[in-house]
Amino acid sequence: MKAFPAHIDLKGRSVLIIGGGAEALAKARLMLAADAALSLVAPKFSADLLAELKGKVRLIERDPVVADVEAAALLFIADTQEAEARRWAEVARMAGVLLNVVDQPALCDFTTPSIIDRGRVTVSISTGGAAPVLGKKLRADIEALLPPQLGSLADFADRYRETVKATIAREDRRRFWEAFFDGPIAAQVLAGDEKGAHEAMLALINRPHTEEMAEEKTGTVHIVGAGPGDPDLLTIKALRLLQRADVILHDRLVSDDILSLARRDAERLYVGKAKSNHSVPQEEIEARLIALAREGKTVVRLKGGDPFVFGRGGEELDALRKAGIPAFVTPGVTAATGCAAAANMALTHRDCAQAVTFVTGHAKGEADPALDWSALAALKNTLVVYMGVTKAETIAGKLIAHGRGAETPVAVIENGTRENQKIVKGALGELAALIETGGIKGPAVLVIGEVAARADGETLADLALKERLVA
Template sequence: MEQFPAYISLRSRPVLIIGGGPGALAKARLVLAAGADLTVIAPEFASEVREELDARARLIKREPAVADIEASVIVFIADVDESDARRWADVARMGGVLLNVVDRPELCDFTTPSIIDRGQVTVSISTNGAAPVLGKKLRQNIEALLPSRLGELAEFAAKYRASVRARIPAQQRRAFWEKFFDSPIAAQILSGDEWGAHEQMLALINRSQTEQEVGVVHIVGAGPGDPELLTIKALRLLQQADVILYDRLVSDEILSLARRDAERFYVGKAKSNHAVPQEEIEARMIAFAREGKMVVRLKGGDPFVFGRGGEELQALQNASIPSHVCPGVTAATGCAASANMALTHRDFAQAVTFVTGHAKGEADPDLDWPALSALKNTLVVYMGVSKAALISAKLIEHGRAASTPVAVIENGTRSNQKVLKGTLCELDDLIKAGGVKGPALLVVGEVAALADGETLTMLSGQERLVA
């Protein structure tokens, strides 16, 4: 985040615009809508500026003075040449006044975003001045999704905040409001029936609030790492959660989408290093839910594919905790697609098998090597980097050809994704030459030859160039 977003009250506060053309008029419309006490100063004013602003702002026909700037809360500069813009920008900075210079982001202390105005609800989109047209396009897309009476809904809720605070215990209020905004009452307001909504709201608040409601746990798949692969449902749950328990494979970009005031607990596991034992994770989820909280158990990939999601769901059900599963894009499908590699292909593989190369402690994976070698289809190994040499040796020993294509995908779908490809007998050498540490997937089968990746020869060539 390069700029800190904030909403500033300008009602009845002094704002100055330097300039008398269309750029100045556009800024004037924005600040007047926010109730500012506006002064516009310029040697000359365009006719449309004078006609629209004459009765709504002070129009002063002269060069600005230092005192004009220092008396203002914020200053906009528009429709002036670059030398004058820089001169007045220097004055503003020396006076500690926040400044916006139209179309000159390098001179700005702040930028004005594209705005969606729904009364009490304001949505703004900023590109930090880098691409204003993109900001406007995003505004159009978002505006189409927002009901026209959204501001009225916010005003309605504001009228009942004191009543809700008086009647409903603090630990239940967030859940109350979350239910309200998804309720038929909210739908009534958005459809224009505010009178009927008042009657329903009073009945809702006056119901008995003595019983502590049990919370809920959502076991959510975060996908392989790219936040754009998060499902819409997963995003909504993240933004509603009171508590988030997340794994090592959940990216920072995905966590940044969560509700900012949600409690977050890292419960990740690495090989032979369990930050929090599985039994404690389950106990924490149950305890938080019994406090009436909405809990999200956030797991990389899909929670039911080598994610122990089934164990956690069973523990929640045994404790009579309401629980739901939100699937995610599993690492195998997401990473393969990111490497432009199909896991099944009519010409090369009619099936795909997922296995884990991880075993308890430092033990070797206990897999049916003869069966896996005989399949001749795509084999995807999760958590297999540290056992790559053993995996390739066992598969070759039991009949898989040493020349079988393989691919190694590290940090799949993320900005630092690395894809290596070669043959089964080269698997361990590929991992070492590529510096692969994980998380990574191993893909064995003819489809691996289709991946966009570097070969052992390419890696060796790079090493020679570096040396």
């Protein structure tokens, strides 16, 4: 390695920054986060620096002197001409003070890394001053993988270290902690349920730890929304879970691009459903989730859109809780909001829609959806229909029959946010023709209401023109 990494406790220790501009302010922020006893010295301080640091640190508005440097444990030189920086670097070396000169790695005893701060957990990335922008990029990539509650998890484990020492044999402790960090109690802490985690931890520690019980394992299930299809719309938390999962059960609406983000060695089980073709019954999916968790695995149930919006996530959560399996839910961008954004269409707009209603156009078997058509027609706001392509003619007819105008704008977004996205738009009375002429097969959402007039997309006239040009 080019330089040895070390994390130094600067709490209460004297740190000096020579400089009064933007570079000095950036270093001051770092030192304040480390709780150092910080002083800055410069002939003049910038207005931004004074506004942010006055009253928080010692500001000395004059030229630095040798005594300033000699009193410091750590020195930063910033916003300073090269010749002046070299002079103070020599003073620091003679005084035995560790030194960093901003943007001059040849003069530095140490460099400041890109830092990921999670409380007790600190990750630093350094390129030794050779490529600081690369260090920042790596920090962003790694930061996306680390849960915000990671520091809380370290604090939680620290709280129980002595108790674990007192109750669990030395030879079993490593295995205990490995199981803890991969297990449901850690998952509870990361999910923000520290109260429940403390109760579970006390029960675990106080349980007799026979060899048989030490082998007992319980995994966790995460019900995760994959969003409408574009992998860039996956939440950071969902990405972290995909990269931790041992097994992923996914439906047909989850794109290959999203699955490619999962851990390479994760087992992937397709449990998708299509209309009139339920390849895996819902009861069997729930049984699989329970069985896999009981094998001690981290299981992700990955669903297109949001798992709690027409995704049966609630049914699966109920089944898991009934079986005593720790289960957590990570929401996703639901199809309605994702597809509307892809069509550059607001679902609500102060000029024409004060509310939005989500309904499903799918009913059991081949039956028509059992909806209150009178109420839906009377709303006069935005109506979004999920899984409504095959019943589009019926839906339009019912709404018109109950008072919604045939001229009401509609937009149909198929495979919204994906590369093969298709959008057609027109009037409610021509909804069936739009779907047929546009070759819409699904998955798609129907947006009905004045906002649909603002959507990008092709009209029947556009489609007819395109057909003539092709012919």
